[in-house]
Amino acid sequence: MNQPTLMVANWKMHKTVDQSRAYVRELLRRRQGETIPSITEVICPTVVALWGVARILAESEVAVGAQNVDVGREGAHTGAVSPYLLHEAGAHYAIVGHSERRQLYGEDDELVAAKAVECVNAQLIPVVCVGESREEREAGATDGVIARQVSAVMSVWPDGASADVVFAYEPIWAIGTGLVADAAEAGRVARLIRDTVHASQPQRQDSVRVLYGGSVTRENIAQFAQESLLSGALVGGASLDVGHWMDLIRVWKEVRS
Ligand code: PEP
Numbered sequence: 741m742n743q744p745t746l747m748v749a750n751w752k753m754h755k756t757v758d759q760s761r762a763y764v765r766e767l768l769r770r771r772q773g774e775t776i777p778s779i780t781e782v783i784c785p786t787v788v789a790l791w792g793v794a795r796i797l798a799e800s801e802v803a804v805g806a807q808n809v810d811v812g813r814e815g816a817h818t819g820a821v822s823p824y825l826l827h828e829a830g831a832h833y834a835i836v837g838h839s840e841r842r843q844l845y846g847e848d849d850e851l852v853a854a855k856a857v858e859c860v861n862a863q864l865i866p867v868v869c870v871g872e873s874r875e876e877r878e879a880g881a882t883d884g885v886i887a888r889q890v891s892a893v894m895s896v897w898p899d900g901a902s903a904d905v906v907f908a909y910e911p912i913w914a915i916g917t918g919l920v921a922d923a924a925e926a927g928r929v930a931r932l933i934r935d936t937v938h939a940s941q942p943q944r945q946d947s948v949r950v951l952y953g954g955s956v957t958r959e960n961i962a963q964f965a966q967e968s969l970l971s972g973a974l975v976g977g978a979s980l981d982v983g984h985w986m987d988l989i990r991v992w993k994e995v996r997s
Contacts, residue, residue: 743949745779745996746906747989748867749979750807750835750953753786760789764796766982771802779972779989780834783868783979787821794830805833807868808841811854822854823862834859835974836866837889839912849892856893860903867906867951867974868893870933873912874913882911886929894940905948907933908974914954916976923963923970926952930969958987959985965995 755763764783784805785793794804800908810820823834836859837852847855852868870889872882890907897905909929911921919930930950937944952964953974964970972992979985 743925743947743971745992746782746867746949746951747779747836747992748782748784748805748908748951748974749831749985750838750897750974750976751786751839752807752976753978754980755785755789757789757792760785761792761796763982764793764802767802767881768796768800770982770986771800771996779993781989784835786832787826790826790831791829794909797852798830803832804891805832805835806831806864807835807838809834809836809849809855809859809862809864811858816913822979823859823864827862827864831864834864834866835908836868837893838869839871839915843912849889852889853893853896857896857898860898860901862901865904865906867908869908869910869953869974871910871912871954877913883932886932890933890936891940894937894944897941897944898909905937906951906971907948908951909933910953910974916955918955920955920960921952923952923967926964927967927969930967934969958984958986958991961988961991962995965992 781952782803782805784807806826809823813822813824836855841847856868870886872885876885914921929976933950934948937948949971951972951974952970956973956975957978
């Protein structure tokens with residue numbers, strides 16, 4: 741399985757607008773003369789910084805993503821940001837269903853699925869996060885949770901949509917904790933995700949990409965790059981430093997080349 745790699749930087753609620761712009765300027769400066777074929781980098785800044793970051797990256801190969809979207813095109817939804825607006829602001833990707841959104845903001849499978857569909861309609865590629873909690877893993881419920889979360893999205897995925905299907909397997913117990921999943925286990929879950937997509941939409945199975953997320957660093961990313969069923973990583977903390985971010989990309993590239 742050799743699908744194009746997707747590396748997604750999730751900055752969460754970090755960095756001011758100025759810091760965000762300075763980061764991507766520095767990223768472009770350091771990338772000069774460096775070709776990174778078949779790896780798409782996606783930077784997901786805060787929504788306030790997204791437009792400024794997108795303008796700086798507009799002529800580059802680095803893409804911009806949103807960390808969240810709301811459902812709907814427009815309307816009386818105070819504080820909401822539609823995927824259509826995010827696309828207009830320069831985003832091409834959006835993280836959907838991050839466990840922090842599910843846990844802190846009560847997003848359920850149905851809402852996450854609706855957000856994914858709204859992204860597709862708005863020409864954003866949704867990166868749909870799925871993953872089990874520590875309690876669910878210990879109870880042997882991992883596969884059931886993942887299959888349920890993936891099915892909820894694929895059961896409403898628009899028939900004719902050509903958008904890529906991207907899931908990020910993010911075990912909740914590994915996010916921001918320094919604990920990482922075993923790469924072989926991440927590969928096993930990636931297989932389960934693909935099989936679940938196949939059961940719902942067989943024609944899409946070959947274009948599904950599964951990323952791993954959860955305490956990825958330059959020290960541990962090689963093991964995930966070695967796992968052929970994974971097509972990249974979703975990185976939080978380790979993406980905040982531009983040097984560390986570039987090292988993650990380099991290691992992935994070295995392992996896969
Ligand atoms: C995340 O933001 O989805 C994430 C995986 O964070 P971290 O890399 O810090 O664990």
